[in-house]
Amino acid sequence: MELFDLRGHRQHADRAFRWGALGAAAVVLVVLALIAITMTDRARPVLGEMGLDFFTTTKWSVPTNTYGALGFIYGTLYTALIAISLAVPISFGVALFITQVAPRPLRKLLVYVIDLLAVVPSVVFGLWGLLVMAPALGLHASFFTAGIILAIMITPIITSLSREVIETTPATDKEAALALGATRWEMITATVWPHSKGGLVGAVMLGLGRAMGETIAATLVIGNTVNITASPFAPGYSMPTVIANEFGEAEPLHKSALIALAVTLFVITIAVNLVATWVVQRSMRRSGGK
Amino acid sequence: MTAIDLRAKRSWRSTKSQLVTGLMIAAVVAIFIPLAAVLWSLVERGGGIVVAAFPDFFTEEIPQFSRRAGPGMGPAVVGTLLATGAATVMAVPLGVLGAVYLHEYGGKDRFARVVRFMATVMTGVPSIVMGLFIYLMWTIRFGFSAFGGALALACLMLPVVIGSAEQMLRLVPNHLREASYALGATRSRTILTVVLPAAIPGIVSGCLLAIARAAGETAPLLFAVGAAKAFNTSVFHEANTALSVQIFGNAMDVPAAQARAWGAALTLVLLTFLLTLSARLITGRFAMKR
Numbered sequence: 001m002e003l004f005d006l007r008g009h010r011q012h013a014d015r016a017f018r019w020g021a022l023g024a025a026a027v028v029l030v031v032l033a034l035i036a037i038t039m040t041d042r043a044r045p046v047l048g049e050m051g052l053d054f055f056t057t058t059k060w061s062v063p064t065n066t067y068g069a070l071g072f073i074y075g076t077l078y079t080a081l082i083a084i085s086l087a088v089p090i091s092f093g094v095a096l097f098i099t100q101v102a103p104r105p106l107r108k109l110l111v112y113v114i115d116l117l118a119v120v121p122s123v124v125f126g127l128w129g130l131l132v133m134a135p136a137l138g139l140h141a142s143f144f145t146a147g148i149i150l151a152i153m154i155t156p157i158i159t160s161l162s163r164e165v166i167e168t169t170p171a172t173d174k175e176a177a178l179a180l181g182a183t184r185w186e187m188i189t190a191t192v193w194p195h196s197k198g199g200l201v202g203a204v205m206l207g208l209g210r211a212m213g214e215t216i217a218a219t220l221v222i223g224n225t226v227n228i229t230a231s232p233f234a235p236g237y238s239m240p241t242v243i244a245n246e247f248g249e250a251e252p253l254h255k256s257a258l259i260a261l262a263v264t265l266f267v268i269t270i271a272v273n274l275v276a277t278w279v280v281q282r283s284m285r286r287s288g289g290k
Numbered sequence: 291m292t293a294i295d296l297r298a299k300r301s302w303r304s305t306k307s308q309l310v311t312g313l314m315i316a317a318v319v320a321i322f323i324p325l326a327a328v329l330w331s332l333v334e335r336g337g338g339i340v341v342a343a344f345p346d347f348f349t350e351e352i353p354q355f356s357r358r359a360g361p362g363m364g365p366a367v368v369g370t371l372l373a374t375g376a377a378t379v380m381a382v383p384l385g386v387l388g389a390v391y392l393h394e395y396g397g398k399d400r401f402a403r404v405v406r407f408m409a410t411v412m413t414g415v416p417s418i419v420m421g422l423f424i425y426l427m428w429t430i431r432f433g434f435s436a437f438g439g440a441l442a443l444a445c446l447m448l449p450v451v452i453g454s455a456e457q458m459l460r461l462v463p464n465h466l467r468e469a470s471y472a473l474g475a476t477r478s479r480t481i482l483t484v485v486l487p488a489a490i491p492g493i494v495s496g497c498l499l500a501i502a503r504a505a506g507e508t509a510p511l512l513f514a515v516g517a518a519k520a521f522n523t524s525v526f527h528e529a530n531t532a533l534s535v536q537i538f539g540n541a542m543d544v545p546a547a548q549a550r551a552w553g554a555a556l557t558l559v560l561l562t563f564l565l566t567l568s569a570r571l572i573t574g575r576f577a578m579k580r
Contacts, residue, residue, distance in 0.1 A: 010476050011476070013476070013478060014476045014477055014478045014479075017477075017478035017481070017482075018391075018395055018477070018478070020387065021387050021388070021390045021391035021394075021395060022391050022395070022396075022401075024383075024384045024385075024387035024388040024390075024391060025387075025388035025389075025391040025392055025396070025401075025402070025405045025452075026405070027384055027388065027448065028388065028405055028408050028409050028412055028448065028449060028452065029404070029405060029408055031412070031445055031448070032408050032411065032412055034423070034427065035415065035419070035420075035423045038423060038426050038427060039419070039422070039423060039426070042426060089317065090317045090320050090321060091317075092317075093313055093314045093316070093317025093318070093320075094314070094317045094318050094321050096314050097311075097314035097315065097317065097318050101311055101314060110318065112570065113321070113322065113325060114321070115566060115570070116325065116563060116566060117321065117324070117325050119499070119502045119503060119506065119562045119563070119565075119566045120325075120328060120506070120559060120562070121505075121506025121507070121508070121534055121555075121558055121559070121562060122506070122507075122508065123506070123508040123534045123537045123538050123541075123555075123558075124328065124332070124506070124537065124555045124558065124559055125328065126538070126541065127537055127541045127551055127552070127555055128327070128328045128331055128332075130541055130542070131331075131335075131541070131548065132327070132331045133327070152324045155321060159321070183303050183304050183306070183307035184307045184310075184311065185306055185307035185310045185311075186303065186307065188310075209414055212416070213414075213415075213416025213417065213418070213419070214416075215416065215417060215418040215508070215509040216508040216509050216534075216538055219538075220538070220541055220542070240416060240418045240509070243418050243422065244418060244509060244512060247422065247425075247512075247513055248512070248513065258422075259422060259426075262416075262418065262419045262422050265416055265418075265419060266415065266416065266419045269414055269415070269416055270411055270414055270415070272414075273410070273411070273413075273414030274410075274411065274414075277410050
């Protein structure tokens with residue numbers, strides 16, 4: 001009697017599938033490595049020309065080939081800061097309302113609305129900010145106008161992340177607080193807040209990363225003028241917006257300068273995102289969530 | 291014996307709690323205002339040109355002279371569909387296969403952990419940086435085309451698809467896999483005929499959300515697809531255009547061009563909402579519950 005070798009072809013196919021899947025997963029590493037290598041390589045000429053002055057001076061003049069990025073870095077951080085301070089109270093308020101106050105049907109509706117707000121394309125918010133919101137509020141293109149639009153765009157992300165964090169608060173803790181006679185607000189400060197602090201900080205930082213990298217909406221409403229001033233109502237400029245405006249018809253060194261800006265933006269947003277992810281995961285793990 | 295008046299103190303506490311609840315409701319209202327205002331502006335300003343010139347708005351070419359009033363966004367609709375479609379064809383199979391590796395094979399080994407971490411990093415890459423990267427890798431060599439835009443969008447979608455697909459695979463109960471092995475199925479056959487079919491509704495809905503986001507992106511397309519005004523149904527050849535790029539380009543132009551931008555914005559928002567709502571519908575009806 002002949003023995004059947006059940007492994008034969010099946011095993012080959014099995015192994016091929018495994019390697020195929022591994023290859024697909026490895027694409028992420030390849031793309032990220034390519035981004036890092038090509039971008040830093042193309043940024044080198046301007047850094048060779050300008051040295052550290054690239055990061056510490058504000059003069060950005062194409063005809064004289066002088067490229068100082070500080071004005072754009074300042075604008076990026078300033079608009080992101082405005083956006084965060086507007087978006088955080090609203091996001092936390094909505095997240096608390098959804099998790100602690102709203103009856104179930106309303107909760108579902110609100111989650112839906114936030115989902116929709118999250119998929120409205122950024123260019124549509126830009127168009128609306130430029131042609132409807134700014135004239136209606138009597139605003140000109142400025143740090144503040146860009147900050148408002150960015151705030152609208154990051155509110156859904158911060159809201160849904162903080163909702164997830166807050167939902168991991170154990171029901172027994174909350175019930176215990178209520179049973180001791182705490183009001184709803186006292187219950188929130190005594191149980192929800194200490195439980196979710198870390199995760200909420202992470203959610204805010206992820207929103208911050210998103211606000212700094214957002215390009216198109218800000219390009220339409222920021223004013224496109226290099227400006228380092230504390231006044232939020234002055235026109236400004238930021239890293240992603242200057243890339244969007246100037247890259248199309250840039251000469252080689254100018255292109256290199258814009259790519260160096262992109263690398264700077266990349267490094268800052270990645271750093272913020274990594275810290276945020278780490279904070280969220282740590283707090284989720286500690287609180288027994290997923 | 292004097293009676294202790296518990297009410298007086300309690301009433302201040304409950305007032306405070308109610309005050310905070312009021313603030314939460316205010317936050318909910320605040321989140322509704324921009325969404326409602328944007329939708330209203332879209333219908334008011336974009337509805338006219340789309341409906342009055344139906345179906346010309348979708349079938350006519352974009353006027354050569356932006357001063358000319360009237361319809362024409364057909365090429366942009368085609369370009370958006372081509373770029374987003376090609377990006378989906380690349381990113382979805384790759385992402386799902388990558389997620390299969392991470393969850394079914396890799397689990398907690400070092401390679402899987404590194405890929406998971408890098409996928410998180412990749413979701414944080416600003417879209418304008420992705421646009422420049424594809425410009426340097428592709429456009430510089432092969433010129434403008436819908437495919438260049440699709441590459442950039444695929445890079446943005448990939449980590450999102452991997453993340454959501456892996457979460458869905460995690461929800462597939464282990465006893466299904468064990469039952470399949472017990473019947474003598476190999477690992478790859480188990481994955482293809484048992485695990486993936488069980489997870490597919492959730493995976494589809496996650497992918498639809500990723501596609502909706504990608505369809506609205508502008509920055510990655512800016513330096514990759516070009517700004518054609520005539521129809522171009524080829525994925526690989528010649529400059530193309532997209533709805534988002536047209537909105538961005540026309541936003542600061544003359545009123546006739548701005549009207550077309552509003553029409554394009556309405557079209558784009560309807561497209562993204564449609565994708566989002568069908569994702570929710572699929573999740574609500576077919577997906578496994580956590």
